[in-house]
Amino acid sequence: MQFNVKWIEGKTFKDWRKDLENAPHLVQTLKDKSNEEIFSLLDLPDVGQNLELKNVEGWLYPDTYNYTPKSTDLELLKRSAERMKKALNKAWNERDDDLPLANHYEMLILASIVEKETGIANERAKVASVFLNRLKAKM
Known part of the structure; x- marks a missing residue:
């Protein structure tokens, strides 16, 4: 059995978190985590010591992500973050x-x-x- 979460361009990370919380059969591991903690868990590039810079906004690739029961919210975010990193690297290398x-x-x-x-x-x-x-x- 497969489920999916669809994230579209322009949605905020707050919206993404709400989508994750409402996703059926998705294991919730991030509910009590701050955005800064999630930033670290996603292994996003270090952008400075300022906590305001450690923001997940923009670092996630909008798309439809399929998952199976027992998948975690963090796994979905990691997949999205990895896709964004690849897209950014490609764009940066071709600029x-x-x-x-x-x-x-x-x-x-x-x-x-x-x-x-x-x-x-x-x-x-x-x-x-x-x-x-x-x-x-x-x-």
Whole structure:
């Protein structure tokens, strides 16, 4: 028997946690964990000592994740985090060398900003170029 959890772009981590809590036959291991503790459990990249930076938002890949009874909430989040890390690594390795971004994390932040600015996929490149031009001009 298989079940699934569907996470879509734009949902917050709070929404994702609620989806996990409501998922049938999923073993709950994270209920009493803080977001910072979950960040550590997911082995996400160290982005500094500031606790506000240890935020799971944006580090999870939206998709439908299948699971079987006795799977854990942490297992699903780890699968999602690993997919996001792979997608970020691929995008980072294929980026133009002149982009004014220092690392994967800055790229993720820019992608999140662009996503919030427009929900229309074919507008994202144009919106991203506006932000990149401002970064290049140190605005």
